[in-house]
Amino acid sequence: MTGHSHSDEALVCAIREGDLAAFDVLYARYEVRLFAYVRRWVPGRARAEDVFQEVFLTVLRDRTYDPQRGRFAPWLFTVARNRCRAEARRGAAESRALEAMPTGARTVDPRASEAADVRRAMDALPEPQRQLLLLKQVAELTYQEIATVLGVAEGTIKSRLHAATRAFRAQLRETETP
Protein backbone atom coordinates (compact mmCIF):
# COMPACT_ATOMS: atom_id res chain seq x y z
CA MET A 1 0.00 0.00 0.00
CA THR A 2 1.67 3.20 -1.14
CA GLY A 3 -1.14 5.43 -2.41
CA HIS A 4 -1.90 8.75 -0.80
CA SER A 5 -5.64 8.20 -1.21
CA HIS A 6 -5.83 5.63 1.57
CA SER A 7 -7.40 6.66 4.82
CA ASP A 8 -5.29 7.00 7.95
CA GLU A 9 -7.11 4.02 9.40
CA ALA A 10 -6.29 1.82 6.40
CA LEU A 11 -2.65 2.88 6.66
CA VAL A 12 -2.55 1.92 10.35
CA CYS A 13 -3.91 -1.54 9.48
CA ALA A 14 -1.28 -1.92 6.76
CA ILE A 15 1.53 -0.81 9.09
CA ARG A 16 0.45 -3.37 11.65
CA GLU A 17 0.76 -5.99 8.94
CA GLY A 18 4.35 -4.90 8.32
CA ASP A 19 3.87 -2.47 5.40
CA LEU A 20 6.60 0.15 5.82
CA ALA A 21 5.48 2.08 2.74
CA ALA A 22 2.20 2.72 4.56
CA PHE A 23 4.20 4.09 7.48
CA ASP A 24 6.00 6.49 5.13
CA VAL A 25 2.68 7.86 3.89
CA LEU A 26 1.20 8.21 7.36
CA TYR A 27 4.39 9.80 8.66
CA ALA A 28 4.39 12.37 5.86
CA ARG A 29 0.81 13.30 6.76
CA TYR A 30 1.50 13.90 10.40
CA GLU A 31 5.18 14.74 10.88
CA VAL A 32 4.73 18.52 10.83
CA ARG A 33 1.30 18.58 12.45
CA LEU A 34 2.26 16.30 15.32
CA PHE A 35 5.78 17.55 15.84
CA ALA A 36 4.71 21.21 15.83
CA TYR A 37 2.06 20.38 18.40
CA VAL A 38 4.50 18.45 20.60
CA ARG A 39 7.19 21.09 20.17
CA ARG A 40 4.84 23.72 21.53
CA TRP A 41 4.63 21.81 24.82
CA VAL A 42 8.02 20.21 25.23
CA PRO A 43 11.06 22.43 25.62
CA GLY A 44 14.16 21.28 23.84
CA ARG A 45 14.15 19.91 20.33
CA ALA A 46 15.81 16.60 21.23
CA ARG A 47 13.29 15.89 23.98
CA ALA A 48 10.42 16.89 21.69
CA GLU A 49 11.67 14.42 19.09
CA ASP A 50 11.73 11.67 21.72
CA VAL A 51 8.16 12.45 22.75
CA PHE A 52 7.10 12.64 19.09
CA GLN A 53 8.49 9.15 18.46
CA GLU A 54 6.97 7.75 21.65
CA VAL A 55 3.54 9.08 20.75
CA PHE A 56 3.66 7.71 17.22
CA LEU A 57 4.82 4.29 18.37
CA THR A 58 2.35 4.17 21.25
CA VAL A 59 -0.56 4.76 18.91
CA LEU A 60 0.62 2.16 16.40
CA ARG A 61 1.28 -0.41 19.12
CA ASP A 62 -1.91 0.16 21.04
CA ARG A 63 -4.21 -2.69 20.06
CA THR A 64 -7.06 -1.15 22.04
CA TYR A 65 -7.29 1.37 19.20
CA ASP A 66 -9.29 -0.29 16.45
CA PRO A 67 -8.75 1.50 13.12
CA GLN A 68 -11.98 0.01 11.81
CA ARG A 69 -14.01 1.81 14.43
CA GLY A 70 -12.33 5.08 15.27
CA ARG A 71 -10.71 8.05 13.62
CA PHE A 72 -6.93 8.05 13.79
CA ALA A 73 -6.23 11.78 14.09
CA PRO A 74 -8.23 12.40 17.30
CA TRP A 75 -6.67 9.33 18.87
CA LEU A 76 -3.16 10.41 17.89
CA PHE A 77 -3.63 13.89 19.31
CA THR A 78 -5.35 12.62 22.45
CA VAL A 79 -2.30 10.47 23.15
CA ALA A 80 -0.01 13.37 22.25
CA ARG A 81 -1.88 15.76 24.49
CA ASN A 82 -1.76 13.40 27.48
CA ARG A 83 1.90 12.61 26.91
CA CYS A 84 2.79 16.30 26.55
CA ARG A 85 0.85 17.25 29.66
CA ALA A 86 2.76 14.62 31.62
CA GLU A 87 5.97 15.97 30.17
CA ALA A 88 5.00 19.54 31.04
CA ARG A 89 4.17 18.51 34.59
CA ARG A 90 7.63 17.07 34.86
CA GLY A 91 8.78 20.64 34.76
CA ALA A 92 11.10 22.72 32.68
CA ALA A 93 8.23 24.17 30.67
CA GLU A 94 9.55 27.67 31.03
CA SER A 95 11.30 28.32 27.77
CA ARG A 96 9.13 27.39 24.86
CA ALA A 97 8.98 27.79 21.15
CA LEU A 98 10.34 31.32 20.93
CA GLU A 99 13.76 30.20 22.16
CA ALA A 100 13.97 27.70 19.32
CA MET A 101 14.10 30.45 16.75
CA PRO A 102 17.48 32.14 16.33
CA THR A 103 17.39 35.80 17.39
CA GLY A 104 19.03 36.93 14.17
CA ALA A 105 16.32 35.31 12.09
CA ARG A 106 13.62 37.11 14.07
CA THR A 107 15.05 40.48 13.30
CA VAL A 108 16.13 39.97 9.71
CA ASP A 109 13.51 37.79 8.05
CA PRO A 110 10.10 39.52 7.90
CA ARG A 111 8.32 36.15 7.83
CA ALA A 112 10.16 35.16 11.00
CA SER A 113 9.12 38.46 12.53
CA GLU A 114 5.49 37.71 11.72
CA ALA A 115 5.89 34.26 13.20
CA ALA A 116 7.33 35.78 16.36
CA ASP A 117 4.34 38.14 16.57
CA VAL A 118 1.97 35.22 16.22
CA ARG A 119 3.82 33.27 18.91
CA ARG A 120 3.79 36.20 21.28
CA ALA A 121 0.06 36.64 20.70
CA MET A 122 -0.50 32.94 21.31
CA ASP A 123 1.63 32.98 24.45
CA ALA A 124 -0.51 35.79 25.82
CA LEU A 125 -3.67 33.68 25.55
CA PRO A 126 -5.04 31.55 28.38
CA GLU A 127 -3.94 27.92 28.00
CA PRO A 128 -7.38 26.51 27.02
CA GLN A 129 -7.73 29.03 24.19
CA ARG A 130 -4.17 28.40 23.04
CA GLN A 131 -4.84 24.65 23.03
CA LEU A 132 -7.93 25.07 20.91
CA LEU A 133 -6.15 27.19 18.32
CA LEU A 134 -3.22 24.78 18.21
CA LEU A 135 -5.50 21.80 17.66
CA LYS A 136 -7.35 23.66 14.90
CA GLN A 137 -4.55 25.47 13.10
CA VAL A 138 -1.44 23.42 13.86
CA ALA A 139 -2.83 19.90 14.21
CA GLU A 140 -5.41 20.74 11.51
CA LEU A 141 -8.17 18.80 13.24
CA THR A 142 -11.82 19.26 12.37
CA TYR A 143 -14.28 20.65 14.92
CA GLN A 144 -15.57 17.14 15.50
CA GLU A 145 -12.07 15.75 16.00
CA ILE A 146 -11.23 18.50 18.49
CA ALA A 147 -14.45 17.72 20.32
CA THR A 148 -13.32 14.08 20.56
CA VAL A 149 -9.87 15.02 21.84
CA LEU A 150 -11.21 17.40 24.48
CA GLY A 151 -14.32 15.40 25.29
CA VAL A 152 -16.86 18.18 24.76
CA ALA A 153 -19.65 18.84 22.26
CA GLU A 154 -18.82 20.08 18.79
CA GLY A 155 -21.00 23.16 19.24
CA THR A 156 -19.07 24.04 22.38
CA ILE A 157 -15.81 23.74 20.47
CA LYS A 158 -17.07 26.13 17.79
CA SER A 159 -18.17 28.76 20.25
CA ARG A 160 -14.94 28.44 22.26
CA LEU A 161 -12.92 28.72 19.07
CA HIS A 162 -14.89 31.80 18.20
CA ALA A 163 -13.87 33.40 21.51
CA ALA A 164 -10.27 32.17 21.14
CA THR A 165 -10.01 33.63 17.64
CA ARG A 166 -11.25 37.01 18.79
CA ALA A 167 -8.80 36.98 21.70
CA PHE A 168 -5.94 35.95 19.41
CA ARG A 169 -6.66 38.74 16.94
CA ALA A 170 -6.82 41.27 19.74
CA GLN A 171 -3.47 40.07 21.08
CA LEU A 172 -1.98 40.10 17.60
CA ARG A 173 -2.94 43.76 17.16
CA GLU A 174 -1.18 44.54 20.44
CA THR A 175 1.97 42.54 19.81
CA GLU A 176 2.51 43.24 16.11
CA THR A 177 5.91 44.74 15.45
CA PRO A 178 5.58 48.10 13.72
Next chain:
Amino acid sequence: MNCDQASEHLVEYHHDTLDPQTRDAMATHLASCGACARSYCRLQAELRGIGSAYAERPSAKARASLRKAVEAEFSTAPAPALWRALRRPVPVYGAVLAAIIPLALWMWSPSGSAAAEEPAPPAPARLHGYDATAPLVDPSVS
Protein backbone atom coordinates in the same frame (compact mmCIF):
# COMPACT_ATOMS: atom_id res chain seq x y z
CA MET B 1 -26.52 43.14 5.92
CA ASN B 2 -24.19 46.12 6.05
CA CYS B 3 -20.41 46.22 6.54
CA ASP B 4 -20.58 46.85 10.30
CA GLN B 5 -22.79 43.81 10.80
CA ALA B 6 -20.58 41.73 8.51
CA SER B 7 -17.49 42.76 10.45
CA GLU B 8 -19.21 41.74 13.67
CA HIS B 9 -20.05 38.28 12.30
CA LEU B 10 -16.75 37.56 10.53
CA VAL B 11 -15.29 35.19 13.12
CA GLU B 12 -18.60 33.47 13.69
CA TYR B 13 -18.94 32.99 9.96
CA HIS B 14 -15.47 31.46 9.81
CA HIS B 15 -16.23 28.98 12.57
CA ASP B 16 -19.71 28.25 11.24
CA THR B 17 -21.55 29.28 14.38
CA LEU B 18 -24.12 31.53 12.69
CA ASP B 19 -27.73 30.53 12.18
CA PRO B 20 -28.45 29.55 8.55
CA GLN B 21 -30.24 32.81 7.71
CA THR B 22 -27.39 35.04 8.96
CA ARG B 23 -24.81 32.77 7.34
CA ASP B 24 -26.51 33.11 3.94
CA ALA B 25 -26.77 36.90 4.33
CA MET B 26 -23.08 36.98 5.26
CA ALA B 27 -22.08 34.93 2.23
CA THR B 28 -24.11 37.22 -0.03
CA HIS B 29 -22.49 40.30 1.50
CA LEU B 30 -18.94 38.91 1.19
CA ALA B 31 -19.57 38.11 -2.45
CA SER B 32 -20.55 41.71 -3.18
CA CYS B 33 -18.32 43.74 -0.82
CA GLY B 34 -14.60 43.88 -1.59
CA ALA B 35 -13.62 45.48 1.71
CA CYS B 36 -15.36 42.84 3.81
CA ALA B 37 -14.03 40.06 1.57
CA ARG B 38 -10.51 41.41 2.19
CA SER B 39 -11.19 41.49 5.93
CA TYR B 40 -12.30 37.90 5.76
CA CYS B 41 -9.18 36.93 3.79
CA ARG B 42 -7.07 38.67 6.40
CA LEU B 43 -8.73 36.72 9.18
CA GLN B 44 -8.06 33.48 7.36
CA ALA B 45 -4.44 34.47 6.76
CA GLU B 46 -3.94 35.31 10.44
CA LEU B 47 -5.27 31.93 11.46
CA ARG B 48 -3.12 30.19 8.88
CA GLY B 49 -0.22 32.15 10.34
CA ILE B 50 -0.58 30.17 13.57
CA GLY B 51 0.16 26.98 11.66
CA SER B 52 3.09 28.60 9.87
CA ALA B 53 4.52 30.07 13.07
CA TYR B 54 4.77 26.67 14.71
CA ALA B 55 5.49 24.56 11.63
CA GLU B 56 8.53 22.49 12.40
CA ARG B 57 9.72 19.15 11.10
CA PRO B 58 11.48 16.48 13.13
CA SER B 59 15.03 15.69 12.08
CA ALA B 60 15.88 13.02 9.53
CA LYS B 61 17.57 11.10 12.34
CA ALA B 62 14.34 11.04 14.36
CA ARG B 63 12.44 9.84 11.32
CA ALA B 64 14.96 7.07 10.63
CA SER B 65 14.90 6.00 14.27
CA LEU B 66 11.11 5.84 14.34
CA ARG B 67 10.98 3.93 11.05
CA LYS B 68 13.46 1.41 12.40
CA ALA B 69 11.38 0.95 15.54
CA VAL B 70 8.23 0.46 13.48
CA GLU B 71 10.02 -2.06 11.28
CA ALA B 72 11.25 -3.99 14.32
CA GLU B 73 7.79 -3.92 15.85
CA PHE B 74 5.65 -4.90 12.90
CA SER B 75 7.92 -6.45 10.28
CA THR B 76 6.77 -9.81 8.96
CA ALA B 77 10.11 -10.57 7.27
CA PRO B 78 11.39 -14.15 7.63
CA ALA B 79 12.68 -14.65 11.13
CA PRO B 80 15.70 -16.76 12.05
CA ALA B 81 15.08 -20.49 11.90
CA LEU B 82 15.18 -20.97 15.66
CA TRP B 83 12.67 -18.15 16.23
CA ARG B 84 10.41 -19.58 13.54
CA ALA B 85 10.61 -22.99 15.17
CA LEU B 86 9.66 -21.45 18.50
CA ARG B 87 6.68 -19.60 17.08
CA ARG B 88 5.06 -21.41 14.18
CA PRO B 89 3.00 -23.32 13.39
CA VAL B 90 3.02 -25.22 16.65
CA PRO B 91 5.53 -23.89 19.13
CA VAL B 92 8.34 -26.32 19.78
CA TYR B 93 8.07 -25.74 23.49
CA GLY B 94 4.40 -26.61 23.17
CA ALA B 95 5.24 -29.96 21.60
CA VAL B 96 7.83 -30.64 24.29
CA LEU B 97 5.30 -29.85 27.00
CA ALA B 98 2.77 -32.07 25.32
CA ALA B 99 5.27 -34.93 25.52
CA ILE B 100 6.42 -34.21 29.07
CA ILE B 101 3.02 -33.81 30.72
CA PRO B 102 1.72 -37.36 30.11
CA LEU B 103 5.12 -38.76 31.16
CA ALA B 104 5.02 -36.71 34.36
CA LEU B 105 1.45 -37.74 35.08
CA TRP B 106 2.41 -41.37 34.60
CA MET B 107 5.40 -41.06 36.90
CA TRP B 108 3.41 -39.37 39.67
CA SER B 109 0.39 -41.62 39.45
CA PRO B 110 0.07 -44.59 41.92
CA SER B 111 0.46 -47.04 39.10
CA GLY B 112 3.54 -45.24 37.92
CA SER B 113 6.72 -44.50 39.75
CA ALA B 114 5.54 -45.15 43.30
CA ALA B 115 4.30 -48.58 42.44
CA ALA B 116 7.36 -49.30 40.39
CA GLU B 117 9.78 -48.35 43.18
CA GLU B 118 8.23 -50.55 45.90
CA PRO B 119 9.32 -54.18 45.79
CA ALA B 120 6.55 -56.54 44.89
CA PRO B 121 5.40 -58.80 47.72
CA PRO B 122 6.69 -62.36 47.41
CA ALA B 123 4.40 -64.55 45.43
CA PRO B 124 2.70 -67.25 47.42
CA ALA B 125 4.57 -70.46 47.10
CA ARG B 126 1.39 -72.51 46.92
CA LEU B 127 0.82 -73.52 43.38
CA HIS B 128 -2.00 -75.77 42.33
CA GLY B 129 -2.50 -77.09 45.83
CA TYR B 130 1.18 -77.71 46.49
CA ASP B 131 2.41 -76.01 49.68
CA ALA B 132 6.16 -75.78 49.67
CA THR B 133 6.27 -74.68 53.29
CA ALA B 134 4.24 -77.64 54.63
CA PRO B 135 6.26 -80.36 56.30
CA LEU B 136 7.04 -83.26 54.12
CA VAL B 137 4.84 -86.26 54.89
CA ASP B 138 5.62 -89.67 53.53
CA PRO B 139 2.30 -91.06 52.13
CA SER B 140 3.53 -94.60 52.63
CA VAL B 141 3.72 -94.03 56.36
CA SER B 142 0.00 -93.58 56.66
